[in-house]
Every structure is written in structure tokens, then in C-alpha cells.
Amino acid sequence: MITLRKTLGAALAAGLLVVSTPTAPAAEAIQIERQSWPFAGFFGTFDRAQLQRGYQVYTEVCASCHELKRISYRNLAQPGGPEFPVNAVEALAAAAEVEDGPDDQGEMFKRPGRLSDQLPTLYRNENEARAIHNGAYPPDLSLMARARNTENVAPWYIHPFLMLRDIAVGYQEGGADYIYALLTGYKDPPAGFELMEGMHYNAAFPGHQIAMANPFAGGDGQVQYQDGTPSTVENYARDVAAFLSWTADPRLEERKRIGWMVMLYLVITAGLLYVGKRRIWSKIEH
Helix, strand or coil: CHHHHHHHHHHHHHCEEEEECCCCCHHHCCEEECCCCCCCCCCCCCCHHHHHHHHHHHHHHHCCCCCCCCCEHHHHCCCCCCCCCHHHHHHHHHCCEEEECCCCCCCCEEEECCCCCECCCCCCCHHHHHHHCCCCCCCCCCCHHHHCEEEECCCCCCHHHHHHHHHHHCCCCHHHHHHHHHHCCECCCCCCCCCCCCCEEECCCCCCEECCCCCCCCCCCCCCCCCCCCCCHHHHHHHHHHHHHHHHCCCHHHHHHHHHHHHHHHHHHHHHHHHHHHHHHCCCCC
16 A cells, blocks of 8 residues: 555656557657646646747747648637737738639739738648658648647556546646657767667657757757747747647637536526425425
């Protein structure tokens, strides 16, 4: 019993996770540490300033290779997201050239972007993307925080306790934890590790070999924040992970709000049903 309690306490305290991806074999499971996020839990909401910084990191570092096909310009100004000023987003969209058509002559043409347009695409197809990146395919990041998730690592007799803990706190931030761990996981390979040509060592990636080079190889100061937040790699990784969590679930705050309204409705309804039941059945002799 003492051993079980010690093991359970250690697992709960460490908050160890293992990344689970559709293509990663179980043997390549990687332990991911849990992070603290403002949007976590039943009452969590996105930090607007963090989302805006995350968008800056995405545009200056990630957007040269990765797309956000499921995000439109208007989403950047809508409530629940970065909430940039509408006029600023309109100007951003207008600066982009979008293919439209056909016109009256059946020809496609270019026009300034609109709020309803999606963020720019980089590749015409997957083959073009692979040809540009030496065979590697830069995935779309729109749903990355949902596509890469984590699960608890623990013996079978402790795992149910960890599951109950996650249910109790409403844990859904495994994808953000993974993205943060990946972006901060670039290191020199340990002695004896054979790194394939063109690959890079990453402690958080299954197999530890990833085609993507360290996006923050420039170190601190690579992206200059304007709000006084320290321009560090740790903050870059945290902010862009939060931003990608929003792109994967833009209606997170609305969903939580509706959930609490439904719970309040059910509580009130249960109370009214109980009062009605008492009034009706109290007049009947038993």
C-alpha cells in the first residue's frame, strides 16, 4: 500500500504524458511535461495578448513553410481569438493577392484579399511542397493542437486515477503541451545516437529525428515583441503553442460559456421538477 501511494503520488506530481500521434508506433512514445495554460480547465480563457504574440511568431517564423488553411482573415478579429482591430485585419487581407474567377471571359484573375478569404496558401499541392523541402511535407498547422495529443503514462493500477484527475480538471491541453515540448526540444544528439542525413535531433519527437530544422535557431531576440514581453525562445514556443490551440478550437470560449449555461439550466430544471413532484405526490396517501 505504501509503495502504491508513493507511485501514485509521484505520477500525479510529475504530470508525465506520452505523445500519441496517428503515425507514431507505441515503442517511440515520448514523455511530455504538462504546462500551465490560461485557457485550461472549465473556466479557462485565451489570453488575447498571448494569441497576438503567437500570431506574430507564426507569421515571422512558421508561415514561410506551414499553412493555416482553416483560418480566414475575419477569424483574427472575431471575439474569442486574437481580436485584432478590424481595420488592421482588413488592411492585412488587402495586402494579399487572392486568385478569383472566372471573369466574364472565363479567365482567373488576382484581386486584393477580403476578410472572408483564407490565409495565404504556399503550395499548389503536396508534391510541390515535398519538392521544395527535399521530400519532407510541412503539415498544415490549423488543427495541429488536436491532431497531436497526449495520454497519461502510468501502471495499469494507477492509470484510472490519472484519468479521473483529467476529467475533474477538464484537461484538454495535451496538444499545446506537445507543440511547446517539440519547439523547445531541439538538442545535440546524445553520444552513440545515429542521426540520418538531413535530419535534426529533437527530444520530444517520436524517434528523435525530425526533418524540420530548429525554427528558433536564432535564439532569444529572433522575434521582437512590442508589448514588453521578454523575447525568448521559451516565450516564442509558449505563445505560438497557445495560438495554434486557438486555431484548432476557435470557439473554445463560446463552447465553455454554453456548457455552463446548460449546466445552470439543468440545475434549475431539476429543482423545478423536484418541487413539482413534491407538490403533486404530497397530496396522495401512501
